[in-house]
Amino acid sequence: MRFLFKTDYEDDIRLMPHSGYLVTYGVLLALLAVAPFVLSSYIMSQLVFVCIYATVGVGLMILTGFTGQASLGHAAFLAIGAYTAAFLQQYNVPFPVYFLAAGLLTGVVGALVGFPALRLQGIYLVIATISFAFIVEEILARWESVTHGNEGMRVKTMQVFGMAISRDSPTFYFLCLGFLILTIVGTLNLLRSPTGRAFVAIRDSETAARSMGINVSLYKVKSFAISAAITGFAGCLFAHKLSFISPEMFTLLLSIEFIIVILIGGSFSLHGAVLGAIFLVMIDPLLTYLKDDLPGMIAGVASTFGAGKESASHIQDKAAAIASANGLKGAIYGLIIVLFVLFEPLGLYGRWLKIKLFFQLFPLYKRATFKRQKIYVKSERNR
């Protein structure tokens, strides 16, 4: 077990607390770099989505995880980014320009949403962001001269300095990955700066933060703007990856997916945002795989337990019928959310921390270390 001996404040906020980090992340980067040459194109395409979802997850994590402002409107920010990119691309604006424009415009919109949100808390903030998302969705569907309404918009292949980057090429993957890494490093730096500490202070207690001299309004708006801007950048990449966007892609369900990303990953850590994105995107191929292979497996198990050939094939048909039933995916989704909230409230990253600690303290690990305290006395109304 390694003990970190801190002698300086700098030791406390270092990006890499010890050399082990360099090795782990180096290996991870190397693996990600060779991925396009090893993995199948379908998995690569999913990996691009992982990068985009993780970027949005990091953005949402800044707002919800670190500033404590819940938002169910991030699909709208993604939509604004995507549509800005698609609109500007029509006029042959070069990629770097409309990429920046998508992020900045979304950031400005985010700040504008942040102002009214200043007075709102908890459930009222949630409904305000939902309302905002609905209004944006409706505008996208109705403002036909700009957005082409429900017909949607085509997004042409990306052109960077005269080079075409197709949405399935490894270059596009590296672009998304690069932006994700940039976002994560940027966010890490933000979080160890006074701004980031102010965010966390506001999350933990707004009143305490205010009495310590933090300008709560300013930092809340900043948090909204930064979170929205990151989502807007991701929206531009999202539009390119899909190559076609229409208003019904950016519904409340997408916002809920983003919340699921940070919930399953584990709020309060950037690792969580990435793990959650991997989980959410990769569950699709996993379910498809299970759908095809599980009935056969069940039948195999049944026959080893002494079921006759006929009843085994009967069981296989039954299982296949259930597996291909419409809407099974939604049920599994719902079940996963409920199970995570009930049994793994700290998310995937929390589980990883627990496993790590278990081995570090091997015979002495106590389950109670991670037990959360229940607060029965709070009333949100008096907050």
Place this chain on the structure above:
Amino acid sequence: MLDFVQQLVSGIALGCVYGLIALGFVLVYKATEVVNFAQGDLMMLGGFFAFTFIGMLGLNYWLGFAGAVICMALFGMLAERVVVRPILGYPQFSIIMATIGLGYFLRSIAGMIWGTDDLKIDTPFSQGVLRIGSLVLAYDKLSVIAATVILCGLLYLFFNRTTLGTAMRASSENMLAAYYMGIPVKRVVSIVWAISAAVATAAGVLLAPITFIHSNVGLVLGLKAFPAAVLGGFGSIPGAVVGGILIGVIESMAGFYLPQGWKDVAPYLVLLVVLLLKPEGLFGVHTRKKV
């Protein structure tokens, strides 16, 4: 002028629908400070239960109605026991997510059991209209208005006049203190969920002739009823109904007088404006935080 009155009346009828669903939100919130995002889906499930009893088993309408309400009350208790009780006392956000997950789950399961077609129940209110002068009002809408008024009144009396109602308000204010005062908090929460599921079922059955029953009806109407509850100030029973009626009237007026597309957005715009001016809703109680 007649147009205006007709729009107003149909807006009120629509608003009562939202109000009825919003009542369920408010009930759970009032008693446990939990926002139940699966409320609309409980309503949907209630509608399906009623369809099973009335449409498939051929029971009498009122008998089927009662059966569905009882089944759903039990189901509400079950949902509370399995999903909500283990995380009671944790941050609100966890509970919101859990109920969103529950909603997802119920929608898919209902779709798998009852199929994805629109289902219909024959009710005594399905046909016929009431004419007052040249005003026309369908019986099915009248039944919703009547039910909303009755349920709202009953629940208001229940919360303010009965011991159990007082116990519920106490446990929402401070669970620990309520427990020390001898209130069986767990049972109270259980009962609240049963009542709220029963109210949702009543809404689902009464709406069946108007909106039909399909697995997404809860999501669609729940998303309209939710602003209604917020507009009235979450936690106020009359507020939920007034909020619902406001949203309904705004929607129907916007649909009639404004260009296409405003109908769906107008309620949310009004909601945002109200929240800006009065962050705790129209009937919410403004409280200060004690540090």
